[in-house]
Structure formats: C-alpha cells, structure tokens
Amino acid sequence: MQQRITLKLLPSEAANESVIQQYAAQSLGVSASAITGFQVIKRSIDARGRQAWIMLTITAFVNEPFSQRTVKNILLQDVATATQQVIIVGAGPAGLFAALKLIEQGIKPILLERGKDVRARRRDLAALNKEGIVNPESNYCFGEGGAGTYSDGKLYTRSTKRGDVERILNILVQFGAQEKILYEAHPHIGTNKLPEIITAIREQIRACGGVFLFEQKVTGFLIKDSSIYGVETASGDTFHANAVILATGHSARDIFELLHSKNILIEAKPFALGVRVEHPQSIIDTIQYHCAPGKQRDDFLPPAAYSLVQQVNDRGVFSFCMCPGGIIAPAATSAGELVVNGWSPSKRNNPFANSGIVTAVEVKDVIQFQKKPSPLSGMYFQQAVERKAFQYGGGKFVAPAQRMVDFTQGKLSSSLPDCSYLPGITSAPLKEVLPSFVAASLQQAFIEFGKKMRGYFTNEAVLVATESRTSSPVRIPRDGETTQHPQINMLFPCGEGAGYAGGIVSAAMDGERVAENIVALLGA
Numbered sequence: 105m106q107q108r109i110t111l112k113l114l115p116s117e118a119a120n121e122s123v124i125q126q127y128a129a130q131s132l133g134v135s136a137s138a139i140t141g142f143q144v145i146k147r148s149i150d151a152r153g154r155q156a157w158i159m160l161t162i163t164a165f166v167n168e169p170f171s172q173r174t175v176k177n178i179l180l181q182d183v184a185t186a187t188q189q190v191i192i193v194g195a196g197p198a199g200l201f202a203a204l205k206l207i208e209q210g211i212k213p214i215l216l217e218r219g220k221d222v223r224a225r226r227r228d229l230a231a232l233n234k235e236g237i238v239n240p241e242s243n244y245c246f247g248e249g250g251a252g253t254y255s256d257g258k259l260y261t262r263s264t265k266r267g268d269v270e271r272i273l274n275i276l277v278q279f280g281a282q283e284k285i286l287y288e289a290h291p292h293i294g295t296n297k298l299p300e301i302i303t304a305i306r307e308q309i310r311a312c313g314g315v316f317l318f319e320q321k322v323t324g325f326l327i328k329d330s331s332i333y334g335v336e337t338a339s340g341d342t343f344h345a346n347a348v349i350l351a352t353g354h355s356a357r358d359i360f361e362l363l364h365s366k367n368i369l370i371e372a373k374p375f376a377l378g379v380r381v382e383h384p385q386s387i388i389d390t391i392q393y394h395c396a397p398g399k400q401r402d403d404f405l406p407p408a409a410y411s412l413v414q415q416v417n418d419r420g421v422f423s424f425c426m427c428p429g430g431i432i433a434p435a436a437t438s439a440g441e442l443v444v445n446g447w448s449p450s451k452r453n454n455p456f457a458n459s460g461i462v463t464a465v466e467v468k469d470v471i472q473f474q475k476k477p478s479p480l481s482g483m484y485f486q487q488a489v490e491r492k493a494f495q496y497g498g499g500k501f502v503a504p505a506q507r508m509v510d511f512t513q514g515k516l517s518s519s520l521p522d523c524s525y526l527p528g529i530t531s532a533p534l535k536e537v538l539p540s541f542v543a544a545s546l547q548q549a550f551i552e553f554g555k556k557m558r559g560y561f562t563n564e565a566v567l568v569a570t571e572s573r574t575s576s577p578v579r580i581p582r583d584g585e586t587t588q589h590p591q592i593n594m595l596f597p598c599g600e601g602a603g604y605a606g607g608i609v610s611a612a613m614d615g616e617r618v619a620e621n622i623v624a625l626l627g628a
C-alpha cells in the first residue's frame with residue numbers, strides 16, 4: 105500500500121531518512137519496519153516562526169516493495185533524413201527545448217548559435233572578469249545555453265498556465281540534473297552544474313540527426329511573398345527550412361535592429377531597471393531564520409533567500425533573480441556598457457547574498473528621452489543607462505557602487521564593503537548613474553524593505569549598478585493561437601527575447617509551445 109502524508113520536521117530530522125521513516129510510521133499508525141521506503145513529493149521551508157521547519161510531503165510504501173521514482177524520459181526520433189526542418193536561431197532554453205520537441209515529432213532542427221559552446225565560453229568569461237575584455241559574441245548572455253547557463257539555474261516559475269512545468273523538470277533530470285529539482289519548492293541547479301546538462305542536450309540533438317552549429321550569427325532573413333524560408337549568417341552561409349524560430353534572448357539588440365530595418369513589426373514594451381544589491385549572507389540568514397544574536401543558521405538549512413515587492417508612487421519595485429550564497433557577475437554584451445547579474449553554484453556556499461532590485465520602466469517613461477520615438481526607444485534608453493554606468497565605473501567593467509543607506513541619504517560612500525563582483529567596484533553617486541525616477545523609487549523602496557525585513561536596510565549592503573537586463577525592452581508580436589508573426593508566415597518569435605518568457609522554465613515551455621504549433625501547421 106502507498107500512502108501520501110505531509111510531515112513537519114526539524115531541519116536535522118528532515119536530513120535523516122531513518123527519522124523520516126519513523127515519523128511516517130507514527131503518522132500512519134504502523135510499525136517502522138512496515139515502511140519499506142518513501143519518495144519525496146514536495147519539500148519546502150516554513151521559516152515564519154522562531155523555529156524553521158521543513159515541510160515534507162512523501163509517498164510512503166507500507167508492507168510492499170519500495171520502488172524508486174520513475175523519471176519520465178522523452179522519446180526522440182532519428183531525424184537525420186527528415187524532409188521537414190526548422191531553423192532555430194539561438195541555443196538558450198527556448199531554442200533547446202523547441203529542438204527536442206521537434207525531434208520528438210520527427211522534424212529536423214537546425215540550431216544556429218551566435219556564440220561558442222559552454223567549454224569555450226569559459227575562456228571568454230575569464231577574460232571579461234579578470235581583464236575587462238568583452239567578446240560581443242561570447243559572454244554571460246551569448247553562447248550555448250544562453251544567459252541561463254551562467255546565471256544561476258533557478259527553475260522557479262509562476263507561468264504554470266503556459267505549459268507543463270513537470271515535463272520541463274523531468275527533461276532536465278533526463279539530461280543530468282539532480283532528482284531533487286522535481287520536488288523542491290524552489291528548485292535550483294547551479295551555475296557549476298548547468299553546463300554539463302546543456303552539453304548533454306546538444307550531444308543528444310546531434311545524435312538524433314539534428315544540426316547544431318556555433319559562431320553562426322544570423323544577419324539576414326530570406327523572405328518571399330510574406331513567408332520566411334531561410335536565414336543568412338555573418339559567415340556567409342545560407343540555411344533554408346520550412347519555418348524559423350527566433351529565440352535570440354533579451355540582449356540580441358542587433359536582431360531587434362534588423363527586424364526594424366526590414367519593416368518587420370516589433371513593439372516597445374515595459375521592462376525593469378535598477379541595481380544588484382549584495383548583503384553578507386549571514387545578515388539574510390539572521391533575518392529570515394530569526395537567528396539569535398551572534399548565532400549562525402542551522403547547519404541543516406540552506407542559505408536564506410528573500411522576495412520583496414513595494415509600490416512607490418504607483419510604480420512597482422521588486423527583487424529579481426535572488427542568489428543566496430552567490431556572486432555578482434558582469435553581463436555586458438558590448439564594450440563600454442556595464443550590466444550586472446547574479447548567480448549561485450549548486451551548493452550556494454559563497455559568503456554573500458545578492459539580488460536584483462529593480463523598478464518598472466513603462467513605455468511612456470522612455471518615449472520622452474527619444475527625439476523620434478520608435479519601437480526601439482526602450483532599448484536605447486536601457487543602453488544609455490548602461491553606458492553611463494560604465495563611465496562612472498572608470499573602465500574595464502569596474503562597477504559604480506554605493507552603500508545602501510548612503511544611497512537613500514544622497515551621500516557618497518567614503519568606503520565600500522567587500523563585494524563578490526570580480527572586476528571590482530568603485531564609489532559613485534548612483535543617483536547620477538540611474539534615471540531620476542528609478543533612483544527615487546529605489547531610495548524609498550529600500551527604506552520600506554527595511555521595515556519588512558528588520559536588518560535589511562543597512563550600510564553593510566552595497567548597491568552595484570546596473571541591473572538592466574531583467575527582461576526584453578522589445579516585444580516581437582505574434583498571433584495568440586498560432587504564435588506566428590502577424591506579418592511573416594512561418595516566423596515564430598519565441599522566449600524571453602521576444603517578450604514571452606522570464607526565465608529558464610518559462611522560456612523552455614514557450615519553446616515547446618512554438619514547436620508544437622509548427623508541427624500542427626506542417627502536418628507532421
């Protein structure tokens with residue numbers, strides 16, 4: 105017999121399988137020997153009180169042989185000789201999962217990635233971190249796996265209505281992710297683990313007969329009678345296919361400019377902009393786990409995270425991509441522009457906690473900054489802030505920074521705390537770096553956040569500018585049902601760069617959705 109139960113356990117108890125088995129037996133009114141094993145269905149932390157608890161939902165096997173969880177693997181076809189093929193521009197989560205879905209249905213994907221594979225990418229990231237040299241085609245945003253590969257690997261999404269989250273997680277486990285992502289309330293893979301998974305997906309796509317090419321930057325579209333039939337790349341190559349999926353990510357500004365220059369409809373959309381905030385992890389642990397003065401968090405608890413939101417003058421300010429035990433990284437894609445992001449290794453064992461704290465930027469906010477408003481106004485606005493941040497940093501991607509309380513009081517920080525950002529930080533008045541309405545919103549929000557999390561508002565926290573790539577400032581429109589572009593037949597905008605996703609899982613689900621629509625249209 106199998107019984108599903110929920111247990112409320114101390115962190116140390118939840119880490120001990122025999123203790124879990126004993127509590128399960130007590131809950132079910134049977135002897136401990138009757139429990140032959142259990143599968144974890146859901147695991148979360150309840151830290152609302154002085155004592156943090158682990159909430160564990162399990163399926164207990166009672167008086168029957170225990171069986172391990174079955175991971176639902178997808179079945180892929182050999183598409184080497186398939187007559188129908190689809191070009192996928194971009195090998196981020198949207199592009200990769202679209203490719204897998206097409207292979208499932210017998211369609212050959214041709215994946216074109218402007219950047220390098222994950223191994224070669226590491227050398228370019230090292231040059232960016234240590235020497236302040238950015239490769240515009242290979243960086244934290246561009247390359248195999250997209251921005252997600254080296255930006256943490258968090259798998260939490262609220263976009264559950266857009267697709268099958270469980271399926272996406274199962275596929276990641278199939279390609280090497282730990283099984284715990286299937287039941288953790290906020291699953292996380294880690295920057296150190298994701299490259300192996302991305303590599304495994306690439307090798308499987310090729311093994312099935314799909315085409316996967318690197319350093320193939322798309323520079324032109326082949327269109328006839330309002331239908332796309334191929335693309336051209338910077339290397340001079342031409343590729344033809346039955347459809348084209350555009351999954352280029354939120355930082356492919358050249359793609360937005362290419363579309364605009366060809367009079368292919370794009371739209372300005374709201375986005376968010378702000379700073380990355382870093383605290384010592386011990387401060388966040390003390391706040392979230394209610395640690396006694398001078399006490400560290402329980403050894404059986406993970407580094408604490410937080411989620412914050414505040415309305416300031418009818419404008420939302422919120423935390424984004426919170427990285428406990430993490431590192432701030434330079435995420436620029438061009439010289440002279442400074443962008444920061446955050447990531448965590450799988451163990452989340454770094455001494456700092458960082459999070460983007462950003463405020464909403466509406467289309468009306470940016471129109472006034474352009475002499476001639478266009479669908480690219482938000483992109484140019486975003487770019488201008490990044491360039492100003494680079495100037496205030498002084499070059500080599502050194503970032504302008506300010507202590508939190510100093511920022512709210514308009515004081516230049518006379519010193520800065522230790523920071524995980526490898527290129528380095530320099531004291532600067534962030535009110536002058538950021539647009540005035542962004543700075544004003546953040547100043548008030550930090551004070552309010554300090555009321556919600558006692559101890560958060562402190563000069564031990566440092567603000568690093570600028571967090572500007574939380575989402576795309578441009579939307580590539582598409583039909584709500586077919587997901588085709590309204591002007592160009594068989595062109596399918598997809599994922600975060602097109603404005604239809606906001607993270608690894610939502611982008612993967614969008615890639616699958618677009619692929620399913622292509623299959624239906626092609627009659628495969």
